[in-house]
Structure formats: structure tokens, C-alpha cells
Amino acid sequence: MNELTSNDLPFRHLLGIEGLSPDDITEILDLSDQYVAQNRQVDKKRSILGGRTQINLFFETSTRTRTSFELAGKRLGADVINMSATASAIKKGETLIDTAATLNAMHPDALVVRHPHSGAVALLSQKMDCSVINAGDGSHEHPTQALLDALTIRRRLGHLHGLTVAICGDILHSRVARSNIMLLSIMGAHVRAIAPPTLLPGAVERMGVEIFHNMAEGLKDVDIVMMLRLQNERMNGAYVPSTREYYHFYGLDQAKLAKAKPEALIMHPGPMNRGVEIDSDLADDINRSVIREQVEMGVAVRMAVLDLLSRRSTNQPPVGPEEAAPNGRPEGPGEAAS
Amino acid sequence: MSAVAYIDARLIDPASGLDASGALLTEDGRIAGLGPDLFNDGVPDGTTVVDCAGRVLCPGLIDMRVFVGEPGAEHKETLASASEAAAAGGVTCIIVQPNTEPVIDDVALVEYIKRQARDKASVRIHPMAAITRGLLGEQMAELGLLAEADAVAFTDADRAIDNAQVMRRVLSYASAFGLLICHYPEEPALARSGVMNAGEVAMRLGLPGIPTQAETIMLERDLRLVEMTGGRYHAACLSTADAIEAMARGKARGLPVSAAAAVHSFAMNEIAVGQYRTFAKTAPPLRAEDDRLAVVAGLAEGTIDVICSCHDPQDAESKRLPFELAATGIIGLETMLPLALELYHNGALGLSDLLAKMTSRPADLLGLRGGKLAPGAPADLLIFDPDKPWRIDEERFHSKAKNTPYHDRPVQGRPWRTIVDGKVVYSDPDGN
Numbered sequence: 001m002n003e004l005t006s007n008d009l010p011f012r013h014l015l016g017i018e019g020l021s022p023d024d025i026t027e028i029l030d031l032s033d034q035y036v037a038q039n040r041q042v043d044k045k046r047s048i049l050g051g052r053t054q055i056n057l058f059f060e061t062s063t064r065t066r067t068s069f070e071l072a073g074k075r076l077g078a079d080v081i082n083m084s085a086t087a088s089a090i091k092k093g094e095t096l097i098d099t100a101a102t103l104n105a106m107h108p109d110a111l112v113v114r115h116p117h118s119g120a121v122a123l124l125s126q127k128m129d130c131s132v133i134n135a136g137d138g139s140h141e142h143p144t145q146a147l148l149d150a151l152t153i154r155r156r157l158g159h160l161h162g163l164t165v166a167i168c169g170d171i172l173h174s175r176v177a178r179s180n181i182m183l184l185s186i187m188g189a190h191v192r193a194i195a196p197p198t199l200l201p202g203a204v205e206r207m208g209v210e211i212f213h214n215m216a217e218g219l220k221d222v223d224i225v226m227m228l229r230l231q232n233e234r235m236n237g238a239y240v241p242s243t244r245e246y247y248h249f250y251g252l253d254q255a256k257l258a259k260a261k262p263e264a265l266i267m268h269p270g271p272m273n274r275g276v277e278i279d280s281d282l283a284d285d286i287n288r289s290v291i292r293e294q295v296e297m298g299v300a301v302r303m304a305v306l307d308l309l310s311r312r313s314t315n316q317p318p319v320g321p322e323e324a325a326p327n328g329r330p331e332g333p334g335e336a337a338s
Numbered sequence: 339m340s341a342v343a344y345i346d347a348r349l350i351d352p353a354s355g356l357d358a359s360g361a362l363l364t365e366d367g368r369i370a371g372l373g374p375d376l377f378n379d380g381v382p383d384g385t386t387v388v389d390c391a392g393r394v395l396c397p398g399l400i401d402m403r404v405f406v407g408e409p410g411a412e413h414k415e416t417l418a419s420a421s422e423a424a425a426a427g428g429v430t431c432i433i434v435q436p437n438t439e440p441v442i443d444d445v446a447l448v449e450y451i452k453r454q455a456r457d458k459a460s461v462r463i464h465p466m467a468a469i470t471r472g473l474l475g476e477q478m479a480e481l482g483l484l485a486e487a488d489a490v491a492f493t494d495a496d497r498a499i500d501n502a503q504v505m506r507r508v509l510s511y512a513s514a515f516g517l518l519i520c521h522y523p524e525e526p527a528l529a530r531s532g533v534m535n536a537g538e539v540a541m542r543l544g545l546p547g548i549p550t551q552a553e554t555i556m557l558e559r560d561l562r563l564v565e566m567t568g569g570r571y572h573a574a575c576l577s578t579a580d581a582i583e584a585m586a587r588g589k590a591r592g593l594p595v596s597a598a599a600a601v602h603s604f605a606m607n608e609i610a611v612g613q614y615r616t617f618a619k620t621a622p623p624l625r626a627e628d629d630r631l632a633v634v635a636g637l638a639e640g641t642i643d644v645i646c647s648c649h650d651p652q653d654a655e656s657k658r659l660p661f662e663l664a665a666t667g668i669i670g671l672e673t674m675l676p677l678a679l680e681l682y683h684n685g686a687l688g689l690s691d692l693l694a695k696m697t698s699r700p701a702d703l704l705g706l707r708g709g710k711l712a713p714g715a716p717a718d719l720l721i722f723d724p725d726k727p728w729r730i731d732e733e734r735f736h737s738k739a740k741n742t743p744y745h746d747r748p749v750q751g752r753p754w755r756t757i758v759d760g761k762v763v764y765s766d767p768d769g770n
Contacts, residue, residue, distance in 0.1 A: 095658065097658050117661070118544035118660070118661065118662065119543065119614030119660055119661045119662075123659075123660055138544050138545075139544035141544070175544060178544060201541040202536050202540075203536075203541045204541055206538045207542070
């Protein structure tokens with residue numbers, strides 16, 4: 001366990017799956033496999049991030065993703081701080097850029113960010129000297145979720161290439177769907193999108209997915225059924241007529257699942273709405289559902305990402321005051337994102 | 339009084355079709371004479387002579403859609419700073435939009451703008467007044483009285499009038515006075531949550547989109563209401579192929595309608611949003627390349643009458659935000675001429691046809707005396723070299739705001755002198 005073998009990644013931040021190569025993804029998944037084994041030991045702790053600081057900055061409430069990143073950092077020996085928007089200056093009107101500058105001045109080594117607006121994590125990363133990891137930005141990307149899903153599939157089925165994966169539910173608002181579509185496509189899987197037209201983003205077919213409005217047709221012979229969460233406020237007439245109707249046509253139950261391959265796996269990024277998008281018994285079926293396993297893989301994948309990104313920076317002795325870098329990088333009046 | 343002779347100029351007057359080498363004489367703020375043979379007998383004594391060295395001399399530009407922060411948001415732009423920016427861009431007349439704080443929906447506020455403009459601005463400033471009180475789309479403003487107070491046209495600025503009955507009555511009432519109703523055609527419910535053009539780029543960025551149909555649906559509704567009422571209608575800025583086609587059909591039916599396009603609708607497409615580039619967040623949004631090409635074609639074919647800058651100043655902080663939260667708008671007064679000239683350099687439009695869309699056409703629509711080279715007309719002039727190469731540089735801007743996506747863009751053509759009422763209000767600091 002002491003010789004985890006891997007190279008570093010050719011980038012400083014993990015802002016999305018877009019732009020990753022098959023080799024980058026394989027690199028992360030291979031290292032994650034090693035961390036899965038480590039996490040199953042009694043002694044789960046390593047010290048490769050000893051002396052480093054990781055800040056989890058969450059502008060949206062989250063239990064599992066934040067806990068997962070916290071565990072990942074701690075198991076690698078980092079000092080982990082959790083900040084939530086409700087408890088910080090954000091609610092007092094501080095801008096995202098100012099928050100970034102403030103945090104940057106505290107010299108963290110990794111910043112894990114979740115934000116309700118697409119692109120906000122990328123914007124913040126421009127002002128940070130440390131690695132920034134996107135833990136979900138708006139409807140854009142959630143890269144570690146896609147990586148943990150890929151790890152779960154690869155461990156069960158041995159590969160990603162050539163598999164047929166159905167992603168079902170609220171794809172319009174889902175960052176998980178976008179990241180998964182990209183990752184699975186990059187790795188050579190076939191992706192189907194199953195949803196009512198109101199929950200599909202325009203032009204989604206341009207990402208190379210096959211679209212189905214009928215779930216039974218869409219699930220035919222698939223290897224993986226990936227369910228998405230449908231948020232309460234999007235039912236009741238806005239996007240679909242009712243919970244009852246949604247479950248009838250798009251909820252995963254035994255009858256619809258029977259169209260998939262007999263050994264097809266069921267996945268869900270959580271938290272689940274039992275009885276809305278997935279039948280409760282199916283969610284708990286240990287032969288089909290890998291939902292708990294996804295959570296376990298999540299910690300390992302995040303450890304691998306933290307580990308790999310940290311390899312780009314090595315400890316430097318303090319410099320004298322003459323050569324010291326200014327506290328903040330100068331900022332012109334320029335625009336937010338470039 | 340002081341007479342100035344502009345000699346060795348390429349005189350272009352889109353109104354009369356003149357495009358010839360010659361000279362122009364101004365006297366007491368007016369054009370006293372012009373033509374190829376003006377000074378055949380020599381320049382009269384006591385006249386100041388300006389050698390244009392073959393540069394184009396045309397009417398000063400008229401910009402029909404300019405947002406200014408005065409009153410209410412003077413930190414973004416004042417009438418004075420907008421005026422300086424206009425002069426530097428060769429624009430001698432700006433039409434300011436009424437979505438200020440307070441809204442320009444009352445005679446006293448029109449008077450206020452006129453007074454501020456007279457005291458502080460070096461170019462002409464005319465206000466458009468609100469169509470509906472408070473821009474709320476419900477009650478008609480005092481259109482007739484506002485027109486008497488010199489509001490040149492009526493608009494709810496960046497808002498569309500959702501209620502078809504209100505719009506019907508506005509067009510109907512305005513027709514009695516021959517007033518121009520300038521509408522931003524965007525179906526509000528379809529556009530509401532959107533922040534950029536709907537399509538692949540928005541989908542990949544996870545941003546809510548504004549479908550092109552939001553523009554087409556509202557424009558088609560408006561055209562039916564024009565047909566019903568006979569009101570004069572101007573589409574404030576068209577950005578989509580389908581809406582331009584609908585406008586062409588409306589014109590073919592003989593409706594009293596006209597349309598403008600914002601510079602950004604032909605100078606960029608949605609790709610400019612790139613990775614959440616908030617300086618490319620505009621209204622109407624940057625569209626797909628097919629729509630951009632349709633705007634160019636619409637300008638060339640005459641379906642689109644007017645080019646406007648849609649100058650919309652925003653402070654740096656309101657742009658340094660996540661894309662969905664960032665302010666909408668691009669400044670454009672100082673980049674309108676060179677970006678419009680790209681259409682000429684690309685062969686899409688002839689120079690005179692292009693200039694017509696920024697001079698004589700808006701003057702006709704608004705009933706302004708300028709916009710032409712004719713004896714007796716105001717000496718509001720632009721002299722520029724259409725070929726001069728340079729790079730757009732935000733540091734050179736006179737506007738208070740710097741929200742431009744065009745910084746560092748190589749362009750051709752720059753104002754050499756801008757003249758209002760016979761007085762030079764801008765001189766290119768790099769030119770002699």
C-alpha cells in the first residue's frame with residue numbers, strides 16, 4: 001500500500017469531465033481502486049496530504065458529497081475545514097471573487113466547491129492559487145460523481161467500453177447527467193437519455209446520446225440503468241403533471257427493468273425519492289442495486305483526485321521577505337470569466 | 339461667423355446617394371454648401387480650411403439604442419460620459435432609453451434629460467420615452483404630451499409588452515399622432531429564465547437558454563397588431579433568422595414597420611460566450627452562426643433598416659459574477675463604426691448603404707433634421723478613414739464602463755474628426 005503507482009494529472013483543477021482524456025480518467029480510476037482496498041482496512045489513514053489544508057466550500061446544502069470529500073481529505077492526512085454559505089460572509093453580500101481572494105490568502109492546498117450556479121466554480125478557480133475541485137456547479141458538471149459511477153461500473157463489469165448505459169429522469173437540470181454523458185462517451189460507452197421532453201435540454205443529442213421518451217424502449221438490453229433525482233418543485237405541473245404520473249411512466253419498477261439485460265445494474269446518485277423515480281424494493285435489491293457501493297466508491301475516487309492533484313505541488317521552503325510574493329495577485333478591472 | 343471648409347473629402351450622403359470627391363462648407367453650425375465643384379472659384383477669405391486628405395466625410399452617426407445610467411445609476415454612465423464616448427465613436431446623436439431610475443415616463447423627466455444634455459453633453463441627445471408607465475406594460479404613458487415635449491419615439495426599453503390588448507391600444511392610439519413605437523420583441527415567459535441563446539452551447543454549459551422562438555413569436559404578434567391598428571412599429575433589435583423573415587413578410591404586406599439590429603448580433607455569435615464569458619452576455623443574446631448570417635443578409639437586403647450599438651454600460655462588479663447572476667449588456671458607442679465597417683470590408687454592404695443605416699434611416703424614422711449632407715442641415719459630421727487598421731483597446735474608451743468583449747479585436751476604420759453643430763467634438767489623438 002505504500003507504493004501507490006501513478007503519475008500526476010496534466011491540470012491543476014478538476015472543474016469538469018469535459019477536457020479529460022481517456023488516459024486521465026483511467027489514471028484516476030486505477031488509483032481509486034487502490035484506495036478502495038485501503039478504505040476496507042481497519043487502518044484507513046495515510047499521511048500523503050499531511051500538513052496540507054483542504055477547504056470544503058458549499059454554497060448548497062449537501063450531506064453525502066461534503067462528507068465524502070471530508071473523509072477523503074482526512075484519510076489522506078489533510079486538515080479539512082468545512083464552510084457552508086449559510087455560516088459565512090456570502091450571506092452578508094460578499095461577492096464570490098472576494099470570497100475566493102479571502103480564502104486564497106489563507107493558503108489552502110485544495111478547495112472543494114459546490115455552487116448553485118453553472119460556471120461559478122470555474123470563476124472562483126481563476127482567483128485561487130491552489131487546486132479547485134468542482135463538487136457540483138448549477139446544471140453544469142459534477143465530475144467526481146461521474147468518476148465514482150464509472151468506478152462502480154468498472155469494478156462490477158470490468159470495463160466501460162461498449163456498454164450501453166441508460167440515464168433516466170431530470171436530465172435538463174442535472175449536472176450528474178452532463179458529467180456522466182461526457183465521461184461514458186469518452187470511455188466508449190453508448191449512452192441513452194430517457195426522459196419526458198420537458199426534462200431534456202435542447203440539443204442534448206449533440207452530446208452523442210440516443211433519446212427515448214418511452215422508458216421500456218429505452219431500457220431494452222441496457223447494461224446499466226442510471227436513475228436521476230426529480231426535485232419536488234419540478235413536479236406538480238411545471239415540468240411533469242404529477243408525481244403519480246411521473247412514476248407511472250418514468251419511475252423504475254420491476255416491469256420496466258425487465259426490459260434491460262437480466263444482470264443490468266441500477267444506479268442512483270442519491271438522495272433517492274422512493275416511489276417517485278424508483279421502486280423502493282428495487283433500490284434495496286442487493287443483486288441489482290449498486291447505490292450503496294456508489295457511496296463507497298465516492299470516497300475512494302475523491303481520495304484519488306485529491307492525491308493526484310496534490311502531486312503538482314511540492315513543499316517549498318519559505319522565501320525571504322524581499323522575494324516574497326504579494327499576498328494577492330493583482331486584479332485588473334477585467335471581466336469575470338475569460 | 340466662423341466658416342470652415344472641409345476640402346479633399348470623399349463626400350458620402352446616403353440620403354441623396356452622393357458619393358464623390360469634393361468639399362463641404364459649414365457656417366454658423368449648419369452646412370452651407372457641398373459638392374465636387376464647391377470651391378472651383380477658390381475658398382473664400384476668412385474661411386478655416388481643413389484638409390480631409392481623401393477621408394470619408396459623411397453625416398454624423400445616429401445611434402437609436404443607447405442605455406445611460408442617468409438618472410439613477412450615474413456610476414455606470416452619465417449623459418456626459420456617454421456623450422464623450424459617442425463623440426469618440428463618430429456618433430453625433432444618441433437616442434437614450436427610458437429604463438432609468440426614475441423611468442422616463444413623464445414630461446418633466448423628458449425635460450430633465452433635455453436640460454442635462456444641453457448643459458453637459460457635446461453630442462445631441464434625444465430621449466425615447468416609456469410606452470407604459472413605469473415600464474410595467476399596463477397603463478399607457480402620456481404619449482402625445484411626451485411627444486410634444488420632444489420624446490422622439492416610445493419604447494419600454496429592454497422589456498416587451500406582454501399584454502396583447504395593451505400593445506394593440508398603444509399602437510392604435512399612437513397612430514393618431516404618427517408616433518413611432520419601438521418594441522423589444524421577446525416573449526417574456528419563454529425568455530424569463532434564460533441567460534443566453536438556447537442550443538448546444540447553453541446545454542453544454544448548463545445554462546438556461548432563450549429560444550429564438552421567443553423573438554419570432556413576439557414579433558409575429560406585433561405585426562398582426564400593426565396590421566390591425568396601423569400604428570408605426572419599429573423592432574428595437576432583431577437577432578434571429580425567423581424573425582427577420584417575418585419582418586420581411588410584414589414589409590412586403592406594406593405594413594408601416596421597420597427594424598434595427600444591434601452590432602453584437604452580427605459581430606459575434608454564441609460561441610463568444612466560451613467558458614462563461616460574462617462580457618458576452620447581451621440582450622438580445624448572441625445567437626447561432628446561422629442567425630448571425632441572417633442578420634447580415636437582412637441588413638444587405640434592407641429588411642433591417644438600422645444598425646444600433648445597444649450601448650449598455652455595466653460596472654465591473656456586476657460582470658464579475660457567475661454567468662446567470664451577471665448583468666446583461668455590452669458597451670458599443672466607441673466600437674459601432676469599426677464593427678459595422680467589417681460588413682463593408684467583407685463585401686456584405688456598400689459603404690453608402692451601410693452608413694445609411696446609421697445616418698439617414700434613423701433620422702427618417704425619428705423625424706430628425708440631421709443624418710444628411712444638405713445645405714441648411716445641421717453641421718453634424720463624421721470624417722473617418724474607412725481603411726485605417728487598429729486594435730480595439732478598452733483603455734482608450736471614454737465610456738465610464740469597460741464591459742466590452744471586443745478588446746484587442748483587429749478592426750479597420752476609425753473616426754478622425756467628429757463634428758456637432760459645426761464644432762469639433764472629437765479629434766483622433768493619433769491623427770494629425
